[in-house]
Structure formats: structure tokens, C-alpha cells
Amino acid sequence: MNFPDLFGYALHHLRHRGLRTWLTLLGIVVGISSVILLVGLVDGLSSSIDARLSQLGSDIITISPGGTAMRGPPGEEGGSSSADKLYMKDVEIVKGVNGVETVSPSISVSVDVAYRDKTSKMTITGVDTETYLKTNTLGNLSEGRYLEKGDRGVVLLSSSVVDRTFNGKVKVNSRIDLDGKAYRVIGILAEDNGGFGGGGFGGRAYLPIDDARALAGTDLANDEVTRIQAKMAKGYNLTTVTEDITWTLQQAHQVTADDQDFMVMSPTFMEEQRAAIMGTLTIFLGLVSAISLIVGGIGISNTMFMSVLERTREIGVLKAIGATSSQIRNMFLMESAMIGLSGGILGIAAGWVFIQIAATFGYAGLISAFMVGLSFAVSVGIGIVAGTYPAEQATKVPAVEALRYE
Numbered sequence: 001m002n003f004p005d006l007f008g009y010a011l012h013h014l015r016h017r018g019l020r021t022w023l024t025l026l027g028i029v030v031g032i033s034s035v036i037l038l039v040g041l042v043d044g045l046s047s048s049i050d051a052r053l054s055q056l057g058s059d060i061i062t063i064s065p066g067g068t069a070m071r072g073p074p075g076e077e078g079g080s081s082s083a084d085k086l087y088m089k090d091v092e093i094v095k096g097v098n099g100v101e102t103v104s105p106s107i108s109v110s111v112d113v114a115y116r117d118k119t120s121k122m123t124i125t126g127v128d129t130e131t132y133l134k135t136n137t138l139g140n141l142s143e144g145r146y147l148e149k150g151d152r153g154v155v156l157l158s159s160s161v162v163d164r165t166f167n168g169k170v171k172v173n174s175r176i177d178l179d180g181k182a183y184r185v186i187g188i189l190a191e192d193n194g195g196f197g198g199g200g201f202g203g204r205a206y207l208p209i210d211d212a213r214a215l216a217g218t219d220l221a222n223d224e225v226t227r228i229q230a231k232m233a234k235g236y237n238l239t240t241v242t243e244d245i246t247w248t249l250q251q252a253h254q255v256t257a258d259d260q261d262f263m264v265m266s267p268t269f270m271e272e273q274r275a276a277i278m279g280t281l282t283i284f285l286g287l288v289s290a291i292s293l294i295v296g297g298i299g300i301s302n303t304m305f306m307s308v309l310e311r312t313r314e315i316g317v318l319k320a321i322g323a324t325s326s327q328i329r330n331m332f333l334m335e336s337a338m339i340g341l342s343g344g345i346l347g348i349a350a351g352w353v354f355i356q357i358a359a360t361f362g363y364a365g366l367i368s369a370f371m372v373g374l375s376f377a378v379s380v381g382i383g384i385v386a387g388t389y390p391a392e393q394a395t396k397v398p399a400v401e402a403l404r405y406e
Helices: 003-017 019-056 088-095 159-165 209-219 238-253 267-310 312-320 325-360 369-395 399-404
Strands: 060-065 100-115 118-127 141-144 154-158 175-178 181-189 205-208 227-232 262-265
Touching: 003 325, 019 267, 019 325, 019 369, 060 238, 088 100, 088 227, 088 238, 100 209, 118 159, 118 209, 154 159, 159 181, 205 209, 227 238, 238 262, 238 267, 267 312, 267 325, 267 369, 312 325, 325 369
Parallel strands: 118 205, 154 181
Antiparallel strands: 060 227, 060 262, 100 118, 100 175, 100 227, 141 181, 154 205, 175 181
16 A cells, blocks of 8 residues: 555545544644644743843843842833832932943832723833933834923823723823823824833833822832833943942942842843743743643544454455555554644644734734644654554454454
8 A cells, every 4th residue: 555545545534433533633733722822922922021121222220129029020110018119319329330321210100090981000100201211212103202301291102002991092182090180192102112111911101200209199108219220331341330230239228139129130131031931931831731732642542542443354354455564554553643633733723813812912922933843743743653552453453353353
């Protein structure tokens, strides 16, 4: 039997088994689609974090409260406990460090945002209007302008806030309420390119730091800030400047590295943290998906064992007319490989559909050619491995006994 004969013979029997074949395929489809979806979401998250880090710039050093415990992902601000705070005096201290060109403080405040009959909870960021553009790249404006020195009672929104929170109804000069107080929209960013501040998947909103402090009320102490960003001057070494800032703040706070109540993060540190977190997450999700694939492989083995048992008489007939053990083995291996192949194709397609659905909820995923190829190879491999033992058992059926099998 040549390859076309084996293929046609296997296809005929797979069609004949109908529902059993589809149920067996389902196990592989679930496993492969899980791999595509979970790994795709991790890759998408990793890419998003990389984009945010690139927006921060390779010469930007971030100081946040909280010691060695990170309060959120790189590029996001976190809160601080009563003992772990930064103040405007810390901003002045950082300005005095050799190699620092510009320092920009900011604060994050959780507020209720309302426009007409639409209300949402989000985190807004108060910025120093004189320095924030020097330490962050917010992206292009689709309309309006950036915050400028002397602005009060105005807010700059990302397109994500406009589209997802207000369904695109908010425009420049629209008035939105932040905790019941009216603010005029003076600009809308074209894309949600990272920058800094709160918002996450929901987007970002910026307003003058004094307005944000007024909204925070007693939630923030006098002159408290929730993040400080320092831009390194040209010609200096990033590691050296980062270490100098850390040492200077330790002296000012009278702490050591062991009980440090703040965190100094350089782009290099953030990238190392991102790689470690994403690597661990990918391995964990990969193991979860592998369990589904193992279950699918067991399903293929079970189906092939049943097929060998049901076709014992057929095997006897084939051997009686001259079929060799190798041909019998290849016949059953072809069936199991086709189950794996079909499950892989359908699983990849299903994974792509799930990625598109996740994207509509703001969770962008990436499907690489490598992952598609790997999933395809794994599905076929599982089919062959799962079908090997049943195929071997089929070759051991004695022809005479097989012909007598009822």
C-alpha cells in the first residue's frame, strides 16, 4: 500500500466512525487552542509592556514609594502605605544628584468620572505641567493640545478613555465631572502609547498636579507624590546615576538597602523584571495547556485501541491477502496522525478566534509563526505517539484467529 492508498483508507474509516472521531478531535482542539490563546495573550502582554518601557525612554529613572515591593506593572503607578511615602522634598533631593537633567513628580488619584449619563471609576494622573513632557512620550494628539504651564481645571484624555469609557462621545472642550467637579477636555491623545499613570486597559487621563491634589483630599499627605521620574543628562552612565539617586535618597530617608522605603527603577531593571515575570507565566500556562494535550493524546489512544478491537476480522483478511505487519502498522498510524493533524488545524483556528474575541475586550494577543508551527508539529506528534502502541498491537493479531473473530 502506497501513501495515497493509506491516506484514502484511513480517511474512509475516520468518516465511518463519525461522532467518535469528532469527540476524539475535540480533545486535541481544546489543547491546541488553549496553547495558542494563553501563550498568545502572554506574548501580547509582553509586547505591550515593552512598548510602555520604550515610551519611558532609555534615560528615564523612576522612583516610587514602597521599598522592594512593586505596586504594579512597569509603567503603572501604585499607592503607598503610611510609612512608605515620597514628598516634594524628595523631588528637590533628586534634582541635586549629579547627572540628573530633569525631574518630574506625579500623583495618582482614583475618581468617579462622569459625562452625561455615563459614569465610570478610573485612576487619573496629576502631572507637573512644566516637566512631564520631558520625561514621558505620550504620543501624538488626535485633537486639542497638551497640558501647559498655568493650566487649571482642564484634563487630557487618551483615546482609550474616550472610546471605551464614553463610547467616543467626548470631544475637545467637552466638560466631564471628576468626583462631581467639572473639568474641560483640552486634548485627546491619538493612541494609548504607554507614558505613565493609571488607567491600565481602560486608558489614561492627565490633569495639573494641583488639581489632582485637590481631588485626592486627605488621601494624600501635604506635598506627597506617588512617583518621581528623572531624566538622565547626556554623557552619564545610567547605572551610576541610578546608584547615586538610590544612595542619596537612602541618606535623606535614613534607611539602608535592607529597610529601604522607596524603589528606584531604571529601564534595565524593568526589562529584567518583565523578562522574569513573563518567563514564569509562560511556563506555567504552558504546563496547564500540556495537561489538555495529554488528555487529548489519551483520547486518541483509546479510540485507536477500540478501532483495532473492532477491526480484528478486517486485519485478518488483510493479512490473508498478503498485507505485511508494516503495512498494518502504517495503516493505523496514518489514522492517528490524521486525527492529530485535523485537531491541530482546528485548534489553531479556534485559538485565533479566541484571540480576536479577547482583543475586543482590550486584551491584545499575538500569534507568532513559530507558535503556529510548533502547535501544528505537536498535534501531529501527539497523534503519532498516541497511536503507536495500538498500531503495534494490531500487527500482533494472528491472521487465523483474526479471521475467526466475531
